[in-house]
Amino acid sequence: MPEGHTLHRLAGELTRCFAGDTVAAASPQGRFSEGAALLDATRMDAVESWGKHLFAHFETERILHVHLGLYGTFLTTLPPAEPPRGAVRLRLTSQRAVADLRGPTVCAVVTPEQRATLVSRLGPDPLRADADPERGWALVRRSRRSLASLLMDQSVISGIGNVYRAEILFRHRLAPTAPGQLVVRGVWDELWEDLVVLMHQGVETGRIDTVLPIHETRPASDSPLTEGRRGEVYVYRRTGQPCLVCGTRVRTRVVEGRNLYWCPTCQRRSGRRRRSEPRHL
């Protein structure tokens, strides 16, 4: 679940459910008892996300920092609260809602200074209005690393994960091995703008859909049949299946410990030149 859109969506949900309220904080699992005690019975003021990081600001300048990692969840339900199921690291309770945090990589209470240090290491987040894509470009343009590697680097663009990486490369027909150095500014701008649009859609729908209507193989993405299902994608986890555009078998290879998926036929651009054709495919 958790790429940047999930965290952005979560920030909104927690804001709607808790901001302005005094909340009860507890760690049913026991592994965050001390931190929960620091937040318990204080008011939550605002919640924001930056990349895959979530920050909930409380009065007295305490900040709850959460990173969901690969499989963490932070689920909000309506009261009355049921007994915690499974390993609940943190439970927040207000008059309006109950939120259970499970399996996070990070769950900590931090100071504004610590938050600032953390954020200073993160690249622009396509979901933030204050994002400056120039900062990402500055790293890409002088890097010999491949685009596939650069796109997973949170200091280049924050919030992208393994799904968005594979899909954005496909949508722009870019070879995953293309070195950052060779990519021209126009191509970078196209990637960034597309990510802004795609990820905002992800925030709205709660899932990652990257397939253009002309290539869709399933019922319309807002139909009851697709409700709640994983979004439709071009290559992610489609190893061996035919490319939705050309029919070539989708390939996979481990790049820096993560599975990369791509179509060797569609994705041949080096990024050297801006395309004169329509942006997608």
Place this chain on the structure above:
DNA sequence: GGAAGATGACAAG
């Protein structure tokens, strides 16, 4: 019932 994976990130060597 158990192993393997999973949309992540870090430290150690």
Place this chain on the structure above:
DNA sequence: TTGTCCTCTTCCC
């Protein structure tokens, strides 16, 4: 590059 941590789901026997 490998190992480690966190939890849940899926798949195979």
